[in-house]
Amino acid sequence: MALGFRQHDPDRDGTLEVEEVHPNFVEVYFVPPERSLVEAGLDPSQATRYKTKLLEINGQHNFLTIYPISTFGDRSDFLKPKYGQIERITLDDTDIISGVGWDATSTPEDVRDVLENLPSTFTKDYAYGLGLAKPYRFIIDAVQELSDCSEIVITNKHATGPTQDGDGIFHISTQDFEQARVELNKIDRHAQSAVRAVKWTAAHNILAERLGVPKQEPKAGRHPYRKLFTAVAEGKQELSEEDQNAVIGTLTSHAADIAEDQPEKLAKLRGDIELVTLEALITRYEGMLGENLNEGHWQEFFNENPFILNMAFGYPVIKVRDQASVGGRKLSGDGEKITDFLVKNSLTNNTAIFEIKTSQTPILNKTPFRDGVYTPSADLSGSINQALDQKYQFQKQIAQIKDNTRLYDIESYAVHCCLVIGKTPDGDDRKKSFELFRRNSKDVEIVTFDELLEKLKQLSAFLRAAEAES
Template identity: 85%
Template sequence: MALGFRQHDPARDGTLEVEEVHPNFVEVYFVPPEHSLRAANLDPKKAKQYRTKLLDINGQHRFLTIYPINTFGDKSDFLKPKYGQVERITLDDTHIVFSGFDEAVPTEAEGVLDVLEKLPSAFTKDYAYGLGLAKPYRFIIDAVEELSASREIVIASDQLTGPDAKDAQIFYISKQDFEQARRALNSIDNLAQTAARAVKETTAHNIIAERLGVPKLEPKAGRHPYRKLFTAVAQGKEELSEEDQNAVIGALSSHAASIAEEHPEKLAKLRGDIELVTLEALIKRYEEMLGENLAEGRWQDFFNENPFILNMAFGYPVIKVRDQASVGGRKLSGDGEKITDFLVKNSLTNNTAIFEIKTPQTAILNKTPFRDGVFTPSADLSGSINQALDQKYQFQKQIAQIKDNTRLYDIESYAVHCCLVIGRAPDGDDRKKSFELFRRNSKDVEIVTFDELLEKLRQLSVFLRVADAPQKAKD
């Protein structure tokens, strides 16, 4: 007699009853043990009444059908189907299962145990656990339930994977596809275990190493993408690689039109999430740059990559015309005498504006007061204002020639606005008062500090989060 994974104890595991429906075809039932019936508040003396079908074994047509059920009495779905939708799993043309029986099916419980022991390795073989797919392969069931309305899975050698053309209740999985899925899931489990082991070993090593003052180690992530991902997750890191990010962006781009048509609200939500995450990453980068002593060129590059920040500083919709624009030469791209950091235009009126970018470290007030409580603008601030005004003058003087030579006719110089991004907001009430009095009287050049721009970004992030909160509550 086959023992399967263990010797069965009827008092612990229940028993099997085999009924021969007709020659070479039997139905196998599970009779629950008394302790399970008591746990389910059922009469243990009526065990026979609660027997539930486990198997159909058809030797003539060579198939075996499993009815996965829950066999634990303390569960609410006791003796009910184990899965949400799929009720049966059929193995068609099961040569392995029937080998040794000369085309005849077993009519006794011992023979049934032998059949169960010969089930493919992806299946639970112990009837006390309700049969069906072993837990690591439950994802195959989940996939079928998600992708179809079928209640029966048939694994067959001569069928293509997909719903039956005549009966939507049946979903075929080719033996080849089933084996491919089984091997892939096994591989993922192995990679996850290897990654977890590597992280555990490194973690233990690093705790001791830190106490001893010796260098720490990074866990070996291996070359397989899944193992890299599992290692990152095990470490608490879930960042996508550039390759993975490109794959996600590519997939989204490819299906954006269909998503917009079929699920516009989901696309809008996704766009909002992406914008918020992008904004938060931008804020983090801005904060890091503020902590460094960077040259003007680095900040010009930053605003060139993120021109929408200039929109917030400017106060109305703008389009960047050109960075490092020549406003005193014949062309915007030429070697003019006057170069502005950014030339932008109002997207509605085409009126232009000039941006000058300095650094957060640039002083905006003199260190010593001119009178008690009164501080004068620094030479850097005064010089930067005059620089911007001179660029404005040169641009307005050359605008006609620039438009003709550049063939850029949709820019105007009705009232060229100048914006200066410089320094940090001063500390102290007197210095703050002096700065505000000065810049509010600077009608031709708008002055914005670097930390004020950062605060605007933070306020935008808070606004987006608050606006998103009601939607998440509904979801």
């Protein structure tokens, strides 16, 4: 039978394959849908080639091992372990799975029955890669923080803690697992109760003010969690990092409810978070500009924050790949020419090449060529030629690259080259020389690191002004 809470569509959710290892012991594999494979840049006609283990069900010895995976094709960890370090979760002859009933599991329908009978602590929908349900993800986080283990075993047979023989197993006793589940549920209830109290008080006080009636303070309750969440909801509490993580977890768990009940407040919260995040990014960027960092540090920074590169263009771009081979067999292969970033126009698919140097790279020579005229440094002219050579190699190899990587939605109509290098020179003569040179560099757009920073600051100022106006 299909899962009671959702009918599966193979084209949307993928399928399951069951392989019998020996009697009463099967391995279950997730076969991704074609749509996800296309999003991941993989061959959709080879779906079974990409099947990934999802479960081991051993009815003989009463254990079930879940292999949580990422099932979304547009993510970089597609078909890889969902939690990174923790690769497996085993339920070993425990009361938690006493009602599962897996003695005759041999078909995908049998597997769905097993999943449907798992406790609510677990994700039951294979299309979402299984594992712990989102409100209980903190158990995974705690194990990863406290050990380097790759498997969690929930059992009645061992006390909580990592094994001593280095096999990478972290045991959680059934009693401790149940205690963690109850405590996390209790936190959610306190958070919901605090939100209701603050919402009631807010509505009351708006009307009370109009009627000249005294305002009220929200009832904080006696429990420390309830007090904390009430203070946070009012915006009165400065949070420690631990408290911030707890609030973020609770907000994540109830985002859908908030979006339905108070969409305008959720939108305001999102805007505030984005502004704070942008300002923190600006602060980090300014700090990096003052350090003598190598190219690798800057490439990693832009890889984490690719939207900054968008600011170098006047049209919408999305990243195709970082460290892309443009003169070899594949974008991800070992090629003769490697560009730092390959991006494309999100509307026309026309590609662009980014070459990233460092903020300390000299742009002009130190001494003038003539009075008031400075020539470009060897680093700048060499970097321009490097970008042009990458463009040439990419245009020459584009057909082979598209065929070998199966990335058919990239084009080389007029490959745009962008070089991020150095800082804007000091002094009028040096600025003039730099502008004269780069404005005549028609095939390579030259942008300095501090210019990108200034664009970030202008974006922040614009968003602040828009927020104030609204």
